[in-house]
Amino acid sequence: MGDAAHAELLDHEVYQKPFKVEPEFEQRDTPANYRDRHSGDDKLPDKMKVWRVQNTGKTSGSVVARSYGFTDSPDAEVLALGFNHGKEYGAVGVGRHGNFLQWGYSAPPSKMSDAGKKFFVNCVCYIKRFDGKAPLVRTRSSHRLDALRLAALINRIKDKEFFSGSFSSDLMEKYQGDPNGLVQYYKTDFQLIYRDKVYRIDSELKLLGLDSNRSVDTLERLIGLLQDQTHADAARGLLTRYTNESFASAEQWQQWLTANRDRIFFSDVGGYKFFVAPKGYLLPESR
Amino acid sequence: MLGKHTLKGKSGCTVLTLCCVLVMVFAFGCRKKEQPQGSGQKAPPETTKPVPAADRVYQADTGEKINLRVLYAGVPNSERAKDFVDFLAKHFKEVETADYNAFKEGQSTDFDVTILDYDGVNTRAPRPKISRDYAHATITVGVPGAFICGNLSLKTGYL
Numbered sequence: 001m002g003d004a005a006h007a008e009l010l011d012h013e014v015y016q017k018p019f020k021v022e023p024e025f026e027q028r029d030t031p032a033n034y035r036d037r038h039s040g041d042d043k044l045p046d047k048m049k050v051w052r053v054q055n056t057g058k059t060s061g062s063v064v065a066r067s068y069g070f071t072d073s074p075d076a077e078v079l080a081l082g083f084n085h086g087k088e089y090g091a092v093g094v095g096r097h098g099n100f101l102q103w104g105y106s107a108p109p110s111k112m113s114d115a116g117k118k119f120f121v122n123c124v125c126y127i128k129r130f131d132g133k134a135p136l137v138r139t140r141s142s143h144r145l146d147a148l149r150l151a152a153l154i155n156r157i158k159d160k161e162f163f164s165g166s167f168s169s170d171l172m173e174k175y176q177g178d179p180n181g182l183v184q185y186y187k188t189d190f191q192l193i194y195r196d197k198v199y200r201i202d203s204e205l206k207l208l209g210l211d212s213n214r215s216v217d218t219l220e221r222l223i224g225l226l227q228d229q230t231h232a233d234a235a236r237g238l239l240t241r242y243t244n245e246s247f248a249s250a251e252q253w254q255q256w257l258t259a260n261r262d263r264i265f266f267s268d269v270g271g272y273k274f275f276v277a278p279k280g281y282l283l284p285e286s287r
Numbered sequence: 288m289l290g291k292h293t294l295k296g297k298s299g300c301t302v303l304t305l306c307c308v309l310v311m312v313f314a315f316g317c318r319k320k321e322q323p324q325g326s327g328q329k330a331p332p333e334t335t336k337p338v339p340a341a342d343r344v345y346q347a348d349t350g351e352k353i354n355l356r357v358l359y360a361g362v363p364n365s366e367r368a369k370d371f372v373d374f375l376a377k378h379f380k381e382v383e384t385a386d387y388n389a390f391k392e393g394q395s396t397d398f399d400v401t402i403l404d405y406d407g408v409n410t411r412a413p414r415p416k417i418s419r420d421y422a423h424a425t426i427t428v429g430v431p432g433a434f435i436c437g438n439l440s441l442k443t444g445y446l
Contacts, residue, residue: 018353061408063433065443076442095443099422102436102443106407106429108367109374121353121378123426128355128399131424138419138440269442 001104002059004028004050005093006081014079014126019118023051028083037088039148050083053093053116054107062106064091069143069269074282075136079123094123098135101127129283136277137270144190144268147199151175151182168198191215194241194272204234213242214266219274223257226250242266243274356381358398360390360415362405371404390415395423405431414438 007025015021027047034044054062064082067090071077075098082093082104093104101123109117150166155177157163163172167182175182185201186193191212192202202213208231210218219242225235227250239253240246247253257264263277357379361368363386375382385394387405392415395401405412407429414435427435430445437444 061430063430063445065433065436065445070442073442092443097436097441097443099424100436100439100441100443101424101426102432102441103426103428104433108370108407110370117374124357124375124379124400124402125353125355127424127426129424131399132422134420134422135441139442139444140440 001062001064001082001084001093003052003054003056004083005053006083007049007051008081014122018125019122021115021118023115025049025051031085033085034089052113053105054112056107056111059085063104064093065095067091068145072269073137073267074265074277099130099133136275137267139269140271141195144193147186147193148183151186152179154179166198204238216264223253352380353378355379355399358383358385358401360385360387360403362387388413392417392421400424402426404428
């Protein structure tokens with residue numbers, strides 16, 4: 001990443017107080033890497049609106065974090081998208097995870113722009129609010145979007161070992177020379193992707209007629225199926241796969257769900273599991 | 288330590304100001320507000336809403352320094368550390384420094400926010416040992432910061 005941030009997100013409160021951050025905008029050519037890594041069906045514009053956070057004159061030296069799954073848990077948020085020439089559009093130049101705020105820009109204050117200086121001061125004030133709020137999840141896995149990104153590369157990267165942690169040998173054989181086919185395979189059942197050594201589609205959920213592994217409704221359905229002799233074993237296995245809980249009875253599962261429903265979230269990055277945010281952890285005004 | 292460089296606000300002035308305010312409150316504050324007779328209007332009750340502690344920091348627009356204690360852990364005697372500390376001291380009431388290379392998480396205890404900064408760019412910068420129980424509000428900076436986050440398996444880590 002170089003000196004700039006994208007203009008999105010400026011309505012976040014971290015740009016409003018104590019200082020109003022009022023950047024000067026520029027239009028920059030959309031980096032080629034954005035197009036290479038773009039998995040959406042929409043077309044990226046030729047130019048993008050950015051603002052300078054610092055003035056080192058370099059196009060690298062600062063750092064972004066990957067965007068995939070960054071916000072799949074309520075303890076993390078993006079504060080600035082970093083304009084970069086190495087990763088995807090949306091990669092995180094300034095972001096928060098729990099009590100940590102990562103300022104991805106490299107320069108000391110004397111080389112920050114006026115807007116950058118104000119933004120930095122605001123970040124110091126903002127992160128204070130998260131004192132005592134350690135992250136709820138840690139990075140244990142890669143997000144399901146990575147399955148699509150990597151599938152698109154199977155022709156470009158010749159070392160097949162590179163994909164051994166991503167795709168089963170059966171799939172690699174089936175889609176040999178056909179990255180689009182492999183991408184489509186994962187796109188079709190995107191909501192059912194999970195990781196068990198490699199990216200898999202959850203055929204067991206599919207057999208039960210459930211179309212997502214990350215919806216709280218699915219959790220509710222699985223708990224309901226514990227009462228059904230025909231599907232109870234499958235449901236129990238899936239609850240083990242997708243939670244860190246191990247209740248003995250259906251009633252206990254139901255009590256757990258009822259008590260925590262409003263605070264349950266699913267995180268791919270956290271290991272393709274449902275988690276419960278502790279009471280009082282979430283600050284409503286921060287989201 | 289980076290020469291334990293403390294820059295505190297003008298506490299003497301603050302005490303003096305408080306005394307003046309108290310005198311004014313005793314002198315004028317207990318007078319009942321006069322209401323226009325026959326207006327039929329009642330003055331709204333004078334409720335005071337306590338300002339949550341977390342919001343008090345947002346009073347910098349008045350030109351006062353922001354009421355936060357900031358610990359800057361950087362590279363001792365470096366231009367960069369001086370750059371940061373001078374800047375922070377302009378904005379925050381209390382700024383202290385610590386040695387990034389010898390940083391221990393317990394040093395954050397007495398501060399509102401800790402800033403961990405090496406040089407912004409070095410992929411081989413040392414990484415302070417921080418446990419997963421550490422929950423102090425902290426800013427990590429640049430490439431070394433991303434590696435610290437990576438060590439802690441944070442989403443803000445370098446991948």
